[in-house]
Amino acid sequence: MNNRRLTLTIASALSLLLPASGALSQDAKFQETVRIPVYNVPDSDFVDYVFGQVLQKAGYNVEFVKIDYTAHFTALEFGDVDLSPAVWGTSKDLINKTLESGSVKNAGSAGVETKETWWYPTYVGELCPGLPDWKALKDPACVKALSTSTSDGKINYLGTPPDFAAYDDERIKALGLDVKITLPGTVGTMVATMQGAIQKKEPIIGWGMTPHWLYGSDQGRFIEFPEFDDRCPTDASWGTNPDAVWDCALSTGDIVKLYNVDFAEKAPDVLKIFESFKLTSADVAKGIARQDIDGVTPETAAKEWIDANNGIWSSWLQ
Numbered sequence: 001m002n003n004r005r006l007t008l009t010i011a012s013a014l015s016l017l018l019p020a021s022g023a024l025s026q027d028a029k030f031q032e033t034v035r036i037p038v039y040n041v042p043d044s045d046f047v048d049y050v051f052g053q054v055l056q057k058a059g060y061n062v063e064f065v066k067i068d069y070t071a072h073f074t075a076l077e078f079g080d081v082d083l084s085p086a087v088w089g090t091s092k093d094l095i096n097k098t099l100e101s102g103s104v105k106n107a108g109s110a111g112v113e114t115k116e117t118w119w120y121p122t123y124v125g126e127l128c129p130g131l132p133d134w135k136a137l138k139d140p141a142c143v144k145a146l147s148t149s150t151s152d153g154k155i156n157y158l159g160t161p162p163d164f165a166a167y168d169d170e171r172i173k174a175l176g177l178d179v180k181i182t183l184p185g186t187v188g189t190m191v192a193t194m195q196g197a198i199q200k201k202e203p204i205i206g207w208g209m210t211p212h213w214l215y216g217s218d219q220g221r222f223i224e225f226p227e228f229d230d231r232c233p234t235d236a237s238w239g240t241n242p243d244a245v246w247d248c249a250l251s252t253g254d255i256v257k258l259y260n261v262d263f264a265e266k267a268p269d270v271l272k273i274f275e276s277f278k279l280t281s282a283d284v285a286k287g288i289a290r291q292d293i294d295g296v297t298p299e300t301a302a303k304e305w306i307d308a309n310n311g312i313w314s315s316w317l318q
Contacts (some may be wrong), residue, residue, distance in 0.1 A: 031143040035080045037072040039163070041187045042298060043212065044069070047086035047110060047255065047289035048130075049302035050275035051277050056315045057306070060270065061171040068163045073098045076184055083274055089253020090116045093233055095233055097198070103261055107271070109254040111278035112211060116166070116250045118157075118216050118223040119208025132224045134135045134175065143178050154180040158193055158206035161186055166207060170246035174239075197229045211281040213289035225249035276316040
């Protein structure tokens with residue numbers, strides 16, 4: 001009996017000295033607002049909202065900051081946003097420049113492989129039989145076949161929104177292509193314009209990327225430019241044109257996760273979740289399709305994924 005009383009007394013004393021595990025967890029949790037950028041781009045916004053909503057599920061305060069994609073690298077560097085879950089690895093020069101600042105670090109891949117380059121609908125291959133080889137675009141017969149009444153006798157090319165780092169002007173000049181670029185205001189407009197052209201079977205080439213429900217489908221193919229090399233953006237002596245840079249495609253890669261170093265020091269618990277965060281190419285393609293085809297918001301598409309994948313995102317919080 002005395003031993004039992006002694007044990008209970010010691011246990012009671014320890015309970016007064018040590019906080020409950022739940023209270024300790026709450027005290028350790030980052031209490032300020034986590035700021036995540038969104039760009040009005042269906043693929044990136046889906047990824048950003050999935051991660052942000054998971055943080056909200058875990059009890060964190062989250063602010064989604066609307067910002068230009070290219071400008072968000074500077075915002076991340078200066079701490080105006082805290083972390084970026086959806087950085088396309090094809091933005092290699094922007095990523096490297098940001099990392100070189102020392103204020104930003106890479107938390108690794110988000111698990112999604114990416115590709116960005118020129119894309120054409122299948123029927124366009126019949127108009128220019130040399131495709132997908134980029135050299136076919138230099139054939140005068142192909143230039144004529146791929147022109148429209150509004151392209152001034154040049155290849156009709158649907159480019160990217162202005163905030164994309166596509167380097168199309170540089171590529172066209174370096175490779176000597178006869179192309180007229182039309183720039184859409186948003187990715188949504190870009191996809192809708194391409195869909196309209198496909199329905200009418202108009203001559204068109206456009207920017208494409210995967211994962212995506214259209215550009216990753218069998219409705220078309222990517223043009224095969226010279227493969228990216230680290231020297232291509234800066235060393236004119238490398239590549240097809242010895243007098244110009246960007247005579248190549250963009251690099252392929254993954255969606256990567258970047259974070260501000262100062263933020264990570266204040267919020268190691270958030271960083272741990274961030275490092276565990278991963279999606280699949282199929283997840284992102286479906287999230288884009290829900291927006292482009294079904295008209296839901298990226299917030300709704302993200303919530304649908306979260307509702308259907310409790311077992312996956314719950315493991316990120318362990």
